[in-house]
Amino acid sequence: MTKALSISGLKKSYDNGFEALKGIDLSVEEGDFFALLGPNGAGKSTTIGVLCSLVVKSAGQVSIFGTDIDQDFSKAKRDVGVVPQEFNFNQFEKVADIVINQGGYYGLPRAVAVERAEKYLRKLGLWEKRNMPSRSLSGGMKRRLLIARALVHEPRLLILDEPTAGVDIELRRSMWKFLKEINAEGVTIILTTHYLEEAESLCRHVAIIDKGLIVENTNMKSLLQRLDKEVFVFDLLSVLTQAPSLEDYPVTLLDGKTLEVELKKGQSLNHVFSLLADQSIEVVSMRNKANRLEELFVSLVDKTEDQDEPVVGAKQ
Amino acid sequence: MKMAEQWIALSTIVRKEIVRFTRIWVQTLLPPVITMGLYFVIFGQLIGSRIGQMDGFSYVEFVVPGLIMMSVITNSYSNVVSSFFGVKFQKSVEELLVSPTPNYIILLGYVLGGVSRGLLVGFIVTLVSSFFTDLTIHSLPITIAIVFMTAVVFSLAGFFNAVFARTFDDISIVPTFILTPLTYLGGVFYSISLLPPFWQSVSQLNPILYMVNAFRYGILGISDININYAFFGVLVFIILLTVICLRLLARGTRLRS
Numbered sequence: 001m002t003k004a005l006s007i008s009g010l011k012k013s014y015d016n017g018f019e020a021l022k023g024i025d026l027s028v029e030e031g032d033f034f035a036l037l038g039p040n041g042a043g044k045s046t047t048i049g050v051l052c053s054l055v056v057k058s059a060g061q062v063s064i065f066g067t068d069i070d071q072d073f074s075k076a077k078r079d080v081g082v083v084p085q086e087f088n089f090n091q092f093e094k095v096a097d098i099v100i101n102q103g104g105y106y107g108l109p110r111a112v113a114v115e116r117a118e119k120y121l122r123k124l125g126l127w128e129k130r131n132m133p134s135r136s137l138s139g140g141m142k143r144r145l146l147i148a149r150a151l152v153h154e155p156r157l158l159i160l161d162e163p164t165a166g167v168d169i170e171l172r173r174s175m176w177k178f179l180k181e182i183n184a185e186g187v188t189i190i191l192t193t194h195y196l197e198e199a200e201s202l203c204r205h206v207a208i209i210d211k212g213l214i215v216e217n218t219n220m221k222s223l224l225q226r227l228d229k230e231v232f233v234f235d236l237l238s239v240l241t242q243a244p245s246l247e248d249y250p251v252t253l254l255d256g257k258t259l260e261v262e263l264k265k266g267q268s269l270n271h272v273f274s275l276l277a278d279q280s281i282e283v284v285s286m287r288n289k290a291n292r293l294e295e296l297f298v299s300l301v302d303k304t305e306d307q308d309e310p311v312v313g314a315k316q
Numbered sequence: 317m318k319m320a321e322q323w324i325a326l327s328t329i330v331r332k333e334i335v336r337f338t339r340i341w342v343q344t345l346l347p348p349v350i351t352m353g354l355y356f357v358i359f360g361q362l363i364g365s366r367i368g369q370m371d372g373f374s375y376v377e378f379v380v381p382g383l384i385m386m387s388v389i390t391n392s393y394s395n396v397v398s399s400f401f402g403v404k405f406q407k408s409v410e411e412l413l414v415s416p417t418p419n420y421i422i423l424l425g426y427v428l429g430g431v432s433r434g435l436l437v438g439f440i441v442t443l444v445s446s447f448f449t450d451l452t453i454h455s456l457p458i459t460i461a462i463v464f465m466t467a468v469v470f471s472l473a474g475f476f477n478a479v480f481a482r483t484f485d486d487i488s489i490v491p492t493f494i495l496t497p498l499t500y501l502g503g504v505f506y507s508i509s510l511l512p513p514f515w516q517s518v519s520q521l522n523p524i525l526y527m528v529n530a531f532r533y534g535i536l537g538i539s540d541i542n543i544n545y546a547f548f549g550v551l552v553f554i555i556l557l558t559v560i561c562l563r564l565l566a567r568g569t570r571l572r573s
Contacts (some may be wrong), residue, residue: 014573047502052414055573074317074416082414097332098411104328105415107321149411 002065004030004157004188005051010060012046012212020046022212023060028190028205030065030156033183035199035220036192038209039301043087044192047209048161052082063280065156078106081155083146085162093137095126099149106153113152120148123178140171147175151182158182159190164198176202196297200224231289232269234259237282240297246275260289317416325417326425333429334427337395344395345437348387352441355383356448359505371538373508380445381532382504385466387441389524390491391501392434392467394425396474397487404478409571419565423475423558430471431464438463451535458543459534465550466527479564479571498524503532508540523549 005028012021021043028034038044049055050062062069064076070291089098096117097232118155121127124144126216129137134145143163151157160179164172172195179202193199198221199206206223208216216223239256249272259281261272276283317325337344360376370378403409412422427461445451453459473490481487502524508516519525520541533539565571 045482053572054410054413056568077416080414084410086407088410090403090406090408093408097335101328101332102411102415105412107317107323107324107416109324110328128463168330262524 002030003063004028004032004065005190006061006063007047008061010047010050010062011058012043012050012055013058020212021057021060024209024212024214026207026214026217028157028188030188031183031186032188032205033179033203034188034190035203035206036190036209037196037206038192042209043212044209045161046124046212048082048084048159048190048192049278051159052080053077076215078153079156081150081153081158083143083150083158083160083163085165087134087142089134089142089145089149092133094131095134095137095145096121096130097151098145101150108153115153116154117148120151131153140167143167144175147178155187155264157188157190161192162194164193164195169297172198207299208297216300229262229263231260231262232272233287233289234261234276234283235285237284240281244276244281246272249275249306269281317418320419323415325415326421326428329412329417329422329425330428330432333395333399334432336399337429337433344433345440346390348391348437349440349444352383352387353444355379356445360448371432371536373536373538374449376449377536378507378532379505380449380451381535382502382528384401384438384441384445384550385463385528385531386499386504388434388438388463388467389470389495389527391437392430392470393409393474393477393495394491395433396430396471397478397481398488399429400426400475400478401481401484401487404481404571405484413568413571419562423472423561423565426475427468427471430474431467434467434470438467453535454529454537455534459531462527462530462534462543462546462550465547465554466531467554469550469557470488472554472561475561476564478555479569498522499528501525503528503540523553526550558568 005026007024007026010021010024012024013019013020024043024047026047035048035182036044046055050057051064053068053069065079067076067079069076091190093101096114099117099121100110100113103116103197104110108116117130118127124147126137126141126144126148129141134142136191137145143166147160151159163179164175167175176198179189179191181249191199203220205219206216207214233254236257236259240253241256243253243259245250245251246261248264249267250262254260263269263272273283340493356376356379359379364375364379367375369375393448400409403412477487477490501519502522503519508519511519526541526543526546526549529539529541530543531551533543
């Protein structure tokens, strides 16, 4: 299968000596929904900046659908649509003009750009606002405008840099639905996000970047399988005065009617339920304590923190 | 990018620029008309009638080409510097930078935008001047060629300024401290033959003097300098500034990190 994106040895150093990317290797298959995760300042936006030519790389190779950006960046750019983190459109320009003009910059005849602008503004619920200046839109609408603008030239690879930051949950879910639809139509998607639940629900593959290095690159399923424990929260029917004893399962009573139970990999939830039933404890609902991916993410990023810790007492 | 696509990208930029300056016509088109109208009233009618003739023409006739050129210079420059700095400041320049639009199309688009405003304002000021004097044109090709080339030079200079500017102060420094003094001392209001020999020589170092005089030659048929020098100088400036601006765009100076 063609690689939508292939990055090898990508480095970026700034004039002040800061090394934002220390040699990244990454590949994304065509049609994938790929998450690029990492804490603030890890290098996610720098990587995206290189892919869309806003950041000039210091070393390494980048190919987009087989086109080396050093050989023909213009061709590579046609296949990429970028949704940046910041609202980088003209605040005084009309919504429709922003999308239509972007089509013009990609060489789309005006009639086609107008047609596509209508298509994507309608899909993203912005058609009614087409003649409004962009500054009058709400934060969520501005995010959707960025997506419409990125799609007007119908790229094969869509890169979204924290597209749902500051967006309410209802809108976030409608954006997820939209992104799943366009991915199903064949558009490869790379997503950076701080909402790990978002990555878990949308993405098939994930790379975690920290301090300019890829610390994990795998598919979501196998990453989640590496979780060795999970904490479940049980809401109880009756009030308990003390935490019940559940054999090998560590239990914490949060309040009279809420219980936290920790399960190791391979342990059975059915067994926990039967132990609770034996003690006449009825469960009315259950949920994960924390997002599973979040736990893994923290453990992976913590690991690199540990490696960077100076050795206490080391000779200077 | 194919030629047809480049043409679309170019026309998109130019259209956007023209829409921008016509949408804010109260800020862009009206002020030069009022300012130049006042110049015509004061220097042409009130004071000009007492000054008498300048190089064989009434003072208002003498001053009109200079004032038209002054508005072309100022408007070409300020259109590009404010527009390009504006998109840089709002980061909407990234719309262009992420697209396959070649650098020379970006530069040409903004320059044509600046030229459009410069020439439109020049045309409006010419219309206003017709209320104060009868304009007859000595050489239409020379007039059109020099005004067009001058608008190109100052649009390029505006682009250069916008690339380097970090703040709004930076885009007003050049017009205030360089452009305005050079324009006022560039033979707009007087013939340098009135100056002592030393100051005549100093004035000849001012490039705007050549542009104003070449334009005045096109309209009135008189000039303080050899207009061939003017065309040559303007051409050199165009080539030099184009090369510099394209290099800045290729390097991504203050545009890409």
